Amino acid sequence: MGMYATGQVFYGYLFDEDAEFPTDEDGERIEEFDLAEKILRELGVEDPWDSYPDTAGMDYRAQNEAHKVWYAAHKAEIDAWSSARTEIEKDINVEMSSFGHYEYSRACLEVKGTSQSASPSYPHALDSDFTYMAQWKRDLDEFLDKFDIEPPTGPNQPGWWLVASYG
């Protein structure tokens, strides 16, 4: 089958399979909840890649040339934006993720650094004792608030979760 079993633990929110997420202006479910980009936009810093030229229909050489010209003209802007983004990301302690595979996938919002996984081999020693910090829940809820995502309900949410998936 070419697939492996993967066991994973993490601390965070685990969403139901049919959980509803915000949609964009076209009614499409938002796939990426990029908090760093959202914060930058709130600060009035636009993503320079938004002005990337439409090269559809050009042949490869023309596309390549258009990219070089555009990139050279926007390099300083891109570097500044990337640096700002990197700085903001240092303070973001949570991230959206998912587990499962193409037939079945569940979304989760996890605290960075709490996720650990193991394949079917010698057991992986966990550097966790399944305790948690109060700040973690605040970070998770702040993220949900930013994107108007309803927190999952149920016992011990957020909490430590053990899940299995095809790796």
Next chain:
Amino acid sequence: MMGMSPEGIVFFGYAFEEGSLEDGMPRIDEIASARALAKGVKKPDWNASPRGYGPEAEAWRQENKDTIDAWFEAKRAEEALMGADVVEWHYSGSYDYDCGFYLCVKSSRLVSEWGSMVNLSPDSMYAHHNSWEEALRNHLADLDIPLPDHCPRWFLTSLYG
């Protein structure tokens, strides 16, 4: 692999690499049998039992009921003396290859099957560590297995179930 699905497993205990113990993973059932025999408990003569579940086999079981009951009671007692009602051994890894084995506290071993999620409630995860560690140590001492060079701890593994 058809019909098999992944399982995620956490447990509190000790992990042993393949080959780390001379006799491999201890067979608690066999050890309990050997200890019961050494104490003079009579083992039922299973070879004399008619095969299957028919009337003859049932008659043989009734005829030897006292011996059979005493044997299993003695084995259960030996297993309890070893602490096997609290701890247990498992092979780790896949069916395809050897990845060692582990000794864990039974109640700490949690399995998440494909499509299900296990909530690792803090109350249940670390409330009994002291008694767990003692049970693990006592079991290894009873089997004359040296303590591993690491403390008992939480492990994560997976397999196709």
